[in-house]
Amino acid sequence: MLKMVVGIKWVPNTTSVNIDPKTGTLIREGIPSVVNPHDLEAVEMALRLKDEYGGKVTVITMSPPSAIAGLEHVLGMGADEAILVSDRAFAGADTLATSYVLAKVIERLDYDLIIFGQETIDSSTAHVGAQVASWLDLPYVYYVTHAELRDRKLVVRRSLENAHETYELELPALISVAMHTLHPRRVKVSNKLRVKLENPIKTWSNQVLGLDPECIGLRGSPTALSKIEMVPKVPRKNEVFRGDAREAAKWLLEKLMEEGLLKLG
Amino acid sequence: MKEVGYKFDVIVVGAGPAGSAAAYTLAKKGFKVLLVERGRVPGSKNVFGGRVYADPLRDVFDGFDEAPIHRWVTKERISLVNGEAMTSFEFHERKRTSFTTYLTELACWMARKVEEAGGTVLTEITVDELVVEDGKVTGIRVGDEKVSSDVVIDAEGINRLLLERAGLVPKLEVRYAGLGVKEVIKLSKKEIEDLFGLDEDEGLAWLMMGDVTGGLPGGAFLYTNRDSVSVGLVVMLGEAVKEVREHISRYVEALRLHPLLERYFRNGRIMEYSAHLVPEYTWPSLPHRLYADGLLVAGDAAGLLLNLGYNFRGVDYAAYSGYLAAKAVEKAHEMGGMTSENLSVYERMLEESFIMKQLRKFRNAPKMRENGRLYTTYPEVVNSVMDQLFHSPYEIPKVMEAFKRAKDGKIGWLDLVRDLLEVVRSV
Numbered sequence: 010m011l012k013m014v015v016g017i018k019w020v021p022n023t024t025s026v027n028i029d030p031k032t033g034t035l036i037r038e039g040i041p042s043v044v045n046p047h048d049l050e051a052v053e054m055a056l057r058l059k060d061e062y063g064g065k066v067t068v069i070t071m072s073p074p075s076a077i078a079g080l081e082h083v084l085g086m087g088a089d090e091a092i093l094v095s096d097r098a099f100a101g102a103d104t105l106a107t108s109y110v111l112a113k114v115i116e117r118l119d120y121d122l123i124i125f126g127q128e129t130i131d132s133s134t135a136h137v138g139a140q141v142a143s144w145l146d147l148p149y150v151y152y153v154t155h156a157e158l159r160d161r162k163l164v165v166r167r168s169l170e171n172a173h174e175t176y177e178l179e180l181p182a183l184i185s186v187a188m189h190t191l192h193p194r195r196v197k198v199s200n201k202l203r204v205k206l207e208n209p210i211k212t213w214s215n216q217v218l219g220l221d222p223e224c225i226g227l228r229g230s231p232t233a234l235s236k237i238e239m240v241p242k243v244p245r246k247n248e249v250f251r252g253d254a255r256e257a258a259k260w261l262l263e264k265l266m267e268e269g270l271l272k273l274g
Numbered sequence: 275m276k277e278v279g280y281k282f283d284v285i286v287v288g289a290g291p292a293g294s295a296a297a298y299t300l301a302k303k304g305f306k307v308l309l310v311e312r313g314r315v316p317g318s319k320n321v322f323g324g325r326v327y328a329d330p331l332r333d334v335f336d337g338f339d340e341a342p343i344h345r346w347v348t349k350e351r352i353s354l355v356n357g358e359a360m361t362s363f364e365f366h367e368r369k370r371t372s373f374t375t376y377l378t379e380l381a382c383w384m385a386r387k388v389e390e391a392g393g394t395v396l397t398e399i400t401v402d403e404l405v406v407e408d409g410k411v412t413g414i415r416v417g418d419e420k421v422s423s424d425v426v427i428d429a430e431g432i433n434r435l436l437l438e439r440a441g442l443v444p445k446l447e448v449r450y451a452g453l454g455v456k457e458v459i460k461l462s463k464k465e466i467e468d469l470f471g472l473d474e475d476e477g478l479a480w481l482m483m484g485d486v487t488g489g490l491p492g493g494a495f496l497y498t499n500r501d502s503v504s505v506g507l508v509v510m511l512g513e514a515v516k517e518v519r520e521h522i523s524r525y526v527e528a529l530r531l532h533p534l535l536e537r538y539f540r541n542g543r544i545m546e547y548s549a550h551l552v553p554e555y556t557w558p559s560l561p562h563r564l565y566a567d568g569l570l571v572a573g574d575a576a577g578l579l580l581n582l583g584y585n586f587r588g589v590d591y592a593a594y595s596g597y598l599a600a601k602a603v604e605k606a607h608e609m610g611g612m613t614s615e616n617l618s619v620y621e622r623m624l625e626e627s628f629i630m631k632q633l634r635k636f637r638n639a640p641k642m643r644e645n646g647r648l649y650t651t652y653p654e655v656v657n658s659v660m661d662q663l664f665h666s667p668y669e670i671p672k673v674m675e676a677f678k679r680a681k682d683g684k685i686g687w688l689d690l691v692r693d694l695l696e697v698v699r700s701v
Contacts (some may be wrong), residue, residue, distance in 0.1 A: 041314075085398065198310070198416040201396045206280060220316035 011158065012117050013062035013122045016141070017048035017083060019076035020131040027161045044079040047126035049193035051186045054156060055124050055134055062158050064088045067118060071110055077210060084204045096214040101227030109224055110142030112273065114213060122163060123183040127152065138185040144262045149179050152187040153218065161232030275420045282308040284393075285423040285437065286596075287401050289316035291589045292573025293399045293429035293693075294384035295334045295596030300603060301393035306423065307312060309388055310414070312400040312551035315542075317381020319431070321454060321550035323586055324497025324504040325479050326646065327372045330590040330628070332526045334597040335387055342379040344500040345477030346370045349470070352584055355494075359508055359531050361656045374477045374497045374504075376458075377589065390592035394471055404428070404440045404569065409566035411440075425568050425612040427599050429592070432574040439453050442569075449512030451583070452492065452552040454491075456506025457525050459542035463501045472496055484647040484653030486532060491649050493583065496538075503538065504543060507528060508552055508581075510643060523547060552588070553579040554640055562626070564582050565617040570599040572686045578624075582701050583643055591629050598623045616640075642700035647685065647693060655680045 021040040055066045068083045070076050071094040080091040094114050102110070115123060123145075125138035135151070142149035154173075155166040162176040168187055178184075203209065215225070222228060246265070250257045265271040275477050286297040289311035297309040313319040323348055330336040343555070348369065355364040364391035385395050401414045404426060413422035432451065437443040461469070470478045482494040506526055509518075518525075522584055526547070531537050564571045572578070575590035580587040602620035607618045624630045642648075658680035662671050681690070 082398070093700050114590050116689065198399050198421055199276075199280075199397065201399060202280050202308075202394070205394050205396065208593075229442060 011058055011062050011118050011122055012067050012108045013058065013064060013124060014087070014118055015048070015066060015068045015083075015124045016111055016137065017052065017068055017126070017162075017244075018045045018129045018131075019079045020129055021044045023130045025195045042075060042079070044082055045126055045129045046132070046193075047128060047130070047186070047188040048124075048148065049083070049086075049126045050105060050188060050191040051126040052086055052088060053191040054089050054153075054186050057191075058156060058158070059087075059177070060124070064121075068127065069111065069114055069121075071095070071098075071114075074212075078157040080210050081201070082089055082196065083206050084209060085201040086194055087197065087200055089111065091210045091211075093210055093212045094218075095185075095212055098215045098220075098226050099247045101230060101233035102225065103230035103233060104134050104136035104140060106225050106229035108137045108144060108225075109229065110218070111137065112141045112144035113218055114222055115141065121180045121182075123147070123181070123185070125185040127185055127188040135185070138183060145181075145183070148176065149184070150176050150180045150182075153184045153186040153187060154169045154187050154209050155188045156163060156184060183201075225251045254261075275415060275418055277420050280308075280421070282423040283307050284420065284425050284427060285310065285421060286427045286429060287414065288575075289313075289385045289388075289395060289397070289571070290320045290381055290429060290573060290592060291331075292575075292578075292599075293427070294381065294388055294599045295424060295593040296429060296603075297388045297395075297530055297574055297596075297601030298384065298426045299597050302389055302393035303604060304392075305464075305602075305603070305607075307388070307393040308423065308581070309385065309393055309395045310399045310401060310416075311395070312386070313397060315378065315382055315397055316385035316395065317378040320381055320482065321456070321548045322375045322377045322455070322506070323454065323495045323506065324374050324499065325372050325477075325586070326375060327587060328370065331593040334398070334423060334593050337387075340665050341383050342375055342407065343373045345373060345376045345472070345475050345498055347372045347374060347477045347479045347497075349472065349476065349478040351360065351478060351480040352479065353482045353484075353644035354656045355482050355532075355534070356650075356653040356657050357485070359657035359673035360482075360534050361653075361660050363578050367478070369635065374479075374499050376499065378506060380589070382506065384689065387404070397404045397512045401436060402431075404436050406440055408569055411566065417563040425603055425606070425617070427596070427603070428569060428571045428575055428578040429573045429596055429599075431574050432553050432577075433513075434571075435558045436569065437562070437575065442566060446551075447512075448515055450554055451578075452508050452554040453507060453509045453511050453522065454548070454552045455522050456495075456504050457526055457530060457544050458499070458502050458504050458531045458546040458548075459530070460502045460545045461539075461542045465541060466498050472498065475562065479585075483583075483649055485650070486529055486535075487649065488528055489650075490517055490525065491644065491646060493649075494529055496535075505535075505539070508586075509647065510554055511551070511643065512554075513646075522549065529620045552581070552586075553577045554581065563621070564603075565614060565620050567614045567617075568612050570602060570620050571618055572596045574621060578629055578633070580636060581643070582636060582638075582639055582646075584701070587610055587632070594627065594629060594635040595624065598627060598629075600615065636695075636701060638700040641658040642696055646690070648697075651685050652693075655684060 022043045035227045067090040068088045068090040069092045128135040154168045162219040248261045283305040286293045286309045301307045350365040402413045405413045480496040486494040490509040491513045496505045570597040578591045578595045606616035607697045659676045662676040
């Protein structure tokens with residue numbers, strides 16, 4: 010029986026995001042949002058542990074209310090409860106202010122294990138998991154590819170480029186799942202029906218949490234982004250030669266020499 | 275297979291226009307309705323050319339005037355194209371009969387109406403099969419779970435995998451289907467109005483016949499949306515599979531880059547590419563029934579689409595057939611149950627509706643569209659006549675003279691008369 014909390018983020022689908030070349034900021038308008046795909050792997054790991062040992066999975070996210078669609082999705086996968094942490098006072102938060110709020114939410118929950126995804130596709134900082142562990146003073150392992158329980162201890166495997174490390178963690182603990190390790194499961198129709206008909210999503214505002222305005226939102230965020238520079242696009246010529254392979258090879262050789270990319274030695 | 279803990283009066287498969295219309299109509303009457311959709315949002319698996327006729331939808335949905343309408347089609351243009359020549363016929367009248375929109379927006383709006391009426395809408399749910407027990411459809415299977423209902427309305431679209439798996443219809447033959455392929459190209463609202471001579475909220479529907487399809491039998495279309503245009507092709511798959519030489523997306527690209535059309539898209543940005551099957555031979559010629567014990571079939575799955583060659587009616591036919599399916603469920607409920615016999619009222623209602631009246635009237639249209647000369651010879655002849663009439667400064671031919679010169683060696687009088695008769699008889 011493991012009581013788990015999983016943190017997810019509702020992010021613009023960056024495969025279709027454009028960056029404003031003038032301001033260097035994300036153009037979010039009209040871009041559909043999704044659950045950060047690496048966070049779905051965190052949910053999947055929690056659900057596998059629940060399948061194996063029994064327990065309860067609570068998913069939390071700090072976001073505007075549009076993230077409800079994302080919470081519905083993970084409840085559809087099989088999470089038991091979901092909490093939307095949402096308040097204008099939380100807006101504009103950097104990773105520090107975000108992790109502070111999430112830590113304060115988790116403090117109010119009964120938990121053995123907290124799971125995050127490796128990083129988000131919209132900012133890739135990988136800060137939040139580590140910071141939450143720090144706020145809550147928990148052991149933390151990241152790049153986790155496998156986890157199992159042995160005598161009330163969590164044994165996790167951490168994958169590095171040329172080695173696997175195995176850690177034994179006292180619970181409660183926090184882990185973040187290495188991306189591209191788990192395939193998130195399909196949603197189940199019974200879970201989706203429960204979401205629609207029983208509405209298991211709770212919303213917690215700062216009225217519930219009562220956090221110091223100096224520590225949250227924009228005011229609680231010391232990070233300042235000074236500048237984004239765009240990597241200039243390399244112009245491509247995109248020339249196509251159709252015809253005989255022998256001819257094509259000759260043509261290609263000439264082209265490359267013309268461009269000064271090849272030289273006769 | 276585990277039974278889920280909820281039971282419904284009606285399950286509707288597919289949140290396209292047919293499914294949402296059916297679910298909405300029944301939810302409004304107090305039936306416990308579940309609408310399931312495999313896409314991320316309702317309509318995300320739907321593709322249409324670009325135009326919808328409003329009146330049938332107005333009959334189905336209350337508050338239809340709040341639906342996401344981009345432009346009312348006030349300008350109809352039909353063009354015969356060959357090479358770099360195009361002869362067009364244009365009709366402009368400010369009437370609000372049909373409109374352009376994004377189908378996903380429209381389908382989302384419809385599904386919201388279902389929820390407002392008290393129905394349950396689930397997305398990202400792929401139904402694996404219809405559950406058939408003792409010859410009666412008793413629900414749906416999703417993964418290892420079953421959801422039960424008294425009746426299932428199948429609005430799964432043209433690719434009727436559920437009906438096929440249940441053995442209710444044969445595999446869809448290639449010759450019964452067309453393939454629609456299109457791009458949506460972003461322009462500004464003003465650019466569209468300037469380029470196509472439109473007032474604010476006026477729209478253009480433009481059908482093109484001839485070699486703009488790259489030689490494939492079918493036609494090309496262009497519809498103006500609020501701040502984009504939809505441009506694409508519908509080709510008859512049965513013929514096209516023999517002739518297609520490149521990936522079909524290349525044909526749309528060639529259309530976009532056509533010397534006479536490229537000017538419209540020059541400042542545009544491609545937002546979307548999509549492709550979808552279209553019913554080509556429609557219900558009267560398809561070998562299946564639209565009802566069974568515990569089951570009704572609506573929309574594209576039922577082959578209810580009218581393709582006249584110069585106009586398409588798909589979305590409104592689908593929605594209206596869904597509406598009739600809902601009415602049939604109501605009637606069957608009054609008569610005591612969802613038996614095949616009670617549900618057969620659906621086919622009678624369809625027969626009496628505008629849908630079947632039109633489909634029957636135009637039943638020869640698909641056959642007509644198989645006539646290759648419509649796409650090759652005639653555009654060529656017409657453009658050649660126009661060319662002679664306007665580009666012969668010293669020797670203006672009489673119209674008949676120009677026509678004879680244009681047709682000689684391409685088509686004989688007999689074929690011409692026969693084709694003419696066929697067109698007149700079909701449409």
